[in-house]
Amino acid sequence: MDKTNSKIQNPKSKIQNRNVSPARIAAFEILKKIETENSFTSVLLPIYEADLQTKDRALCHELSLGVLRNQIYLDKVIEFLSGKKNEKLDLAVLLSLRIGLFQILLLDKIPAHAAINESVNLVYRAKKRSAGNFVNAILRRATREKIELEFADEIDEISIKTSHPRWLCEKWIEQFGLEEMGKLVAANNKSPGLIFRLTKKSDENTFAALSKIGLEISEAEFVNDAWKVSKSNEVLRLFAESGKIYFQDEASQLVGQMLNLQENESFIDVCAAPGSKTTFINSKRHTGNTKLFVAGDFYEHRIRSLRENCIRLDAQNIEFVRYDAEKSMPFADASFDVILLDAPCSGTGTIRHNPEIRYFLKPSDFIELSEKQLNILKNASKLLVKGGRLIYSTCSLEREENESVVENFLRGATNFRKVLPNVSERFLTAENFARTFPGRDGTDGFFIAVFEKV
Numbered sequence: 001m002d003k004t005n006s007k008i009q010n011p012k013s014k015i016q017n018r019n020v021s022p023a024r025i026a027a028f029e030i031l032k033k034i035e036t037e038n039s040f041t042s043v044l045l046p047i048y049e050a051d052l053q054t055k056d057r058a059l060c061h062e063l064s065l066g067v068l069r070n071q072i073y074l075d076k077v078i079e080f081l082s083g084k085k086n087e088k089l090d091l092a093v094l095l096s097l098r099i100g101l102f103q104i105l106l107l108d109k110i111p112a113h114a115a116i117n118e119s120v121n122l123v124y125r126a127k128k129r130s131a132g133n134f135v136n137a138i139l140r141r142a143t144r145e146k147i148e149l150e151f152a153d154e155i156d157e158i159s160i161k162t163s164h165p166r167w168l169c170e171k172w173i174e175q176f177g178l179e180e181m182g183k184l185v186a187a188n189n190k191s192p193g194l195i196f197r198l199t200k201k202s203d204e205n206t207f208a209a210l211s212k213i214g215l216e217i218s219e220a221e222f223v224n225d226a227w228k229v230s231k232s233n234e235v236l237r238l239f240a241e242s243g244k245i246y247f248q249d250e251a252s253q254l255v256g257q258m259l260n261l262q263e264n265e266s267f268i269d270v271c272a273a274p275g276s277k278t279t280f281i282n283s284k285r286h287t288g289n290t291k292l293f294v295a296g297d298f299y300e301h302r303i304r305s306l307r308e309n310c311i312r313l314d315a316q317n318i319e320f321v322r323y324d325a326e327k328s329m330p331f332a333d334a335s336f337d338v339i340l341l342d343a344p345c346s347g348t349g350t351i352r353h354n355p356e357i358r359y360f361l362k363p364s365d366f367i368e369l370s371e372k373q374l375n376i377l378k379n380a381s382k383l384l385v386k387g388g389r390l391i392y393s394t395c396s397l398e399r400e401e402n403e404s405v406v407e408n409f410l411r412g413a414t415n416f417r418k419v420l421p422n423v424s425e426r427f428l429t430a431e432n433f434a435r436t437f438p439g440r441d442g443t444d445g446f447f448i449a450v451f452e453k454v
């Protein structure tokens with residue numbers, strides 16, 4: 001049966017005056033920027049959603065992330081229904097089809113006729129009038145035809161059904177085995193719950209106020225003073241905007257919690273922007289502390305965000321420094337008691353939050369990144385005092401960026417020894433590092449290694 005029935009407009013009618021909902025326009029523009037500029041959803045969503053009403057904001061979020069989490073599958077369905085390779089499709093047409101199909105096949109709350117009309121309107125809005133009939137026809141077929149995709153083998157099926165590039169699935173099978181890879185790709189496509197922590201700006205009224213905003217809030221599982229909430233609302237958003245709370249995944253907070261900086265210790269966060277860990281670590285210090293606390297980064301614009309975040313969260317007594325940590329940092333050797341190197345990485349542990357990462361990466365990236373990580377680690381290690389501790393972390397799941405980097409480092413740095421990370425036993429690996437996994441822990445995937453200079 002044709003679910004769409006007569007409510008679907010003829011795309012030639014009402015060519016003028018075609019209104020598309022603000023949520024779908026925003027999702028379309030976000031997805032276009034991701035395709036054309038390799039931008040990240042975590043950056044784009046707050047920008048586009050700032051101008052939307054609460055209801056539109058939720059739909060924009062669902063459409064943008066939902067399409068990205070299912071993109072390979074949706075593209076296969078488009079090819080199945082159109083009988084054409086998608087490379088031949090104009091980007092605006094492809095995006096309109098992805099958005100429409102996602103609503104028809106994977107969301108159950110939007111009537112098919114609305115999804116179809118809005119996608120047709122999106123192509124008109126993109127000035128691709130001639131494609132209106134095509135989009136209309138494909139989406140209508142999706143409502144009445146059985147989608148029967150063919151798969152070359154089991155990995156191909158997992159790759160398509162979970163929309164992870166095949167090479168990445170194969171890489172993860174090699175690292176973790178087929179079963180764990182299956183859990184990982186499934187977890188990557190689940191919407192991660194929101195975790196927030198209180199900040200220096202929160203007071204005794206903050207949590208009391210939060211408990212009255214009509215959302216179910218429960219304690220986070222692995223870190224102290226953090227809370228889990230299934231979704232956001234306007235009050236929560238305003239609290240975050242004013243710096244009274246800060247959204248941060250548990251695995252990221254775990255790095256700050258484990259670091260446990262003491263009052264009398266000098267500290268540098270080598271790759272600090274945008275400051276999630278800097279502000280966490282700073283919030284555990286009492287104000288008025290005079291010991292050196294440095295937060296540095298390579299990019300001017302990222303240092304700006306870092307500063308803004310520190311101001312917003314009332315993180316104090318921080319020296320901000322710009323440098324290229326791969327080359328050198330403007331400090332004498334042995335300047336710091338504690339060093340955090342939260343290294344630039346592929347981010348494969350954060351695909352739940354940034355689903356597009358899987359499409360940006362290519363196999364050669366990991367080796368390039370590991371060279372950069374090792375260079376920064378070697379440079380940072382010079383700044384540590386004897387007896388001091390150096391923490392290396394990434395939000396990558398890849399061995400090349402984690403165990404391989406630190407093992408390589410230790411081979412050349414005989415005055416450093418591995419220390420067991422101070423985390424719950426469940427996170428410890430056989431090699432005495434710490435790891436979190438989206439599939440196992442319901443957190444982002446982080447790696448943590450701790451060293452002491454002897």
Ligand SMILES: C[S@@+](CC[C@H](N)C(=O)[O-])C[C@H]1O[C@@H](n2cnc3c(N)ncnc32)[C@H](O)[C@@H]1O
Pocket residue numbers: 252270271272273274275276277278296297298299302323324325326327342343344345
């Ligand atoms: C994983 S992010 C850090 C996230 C941060 N620690 C937090 O918790 O918010 C890595 C950072 O390394 C910075 N970076 C990349 N190359 C760098 C370099 N050569 N020197 C210094 N920082 C660099 C990036 O700009 C980025 O901000």
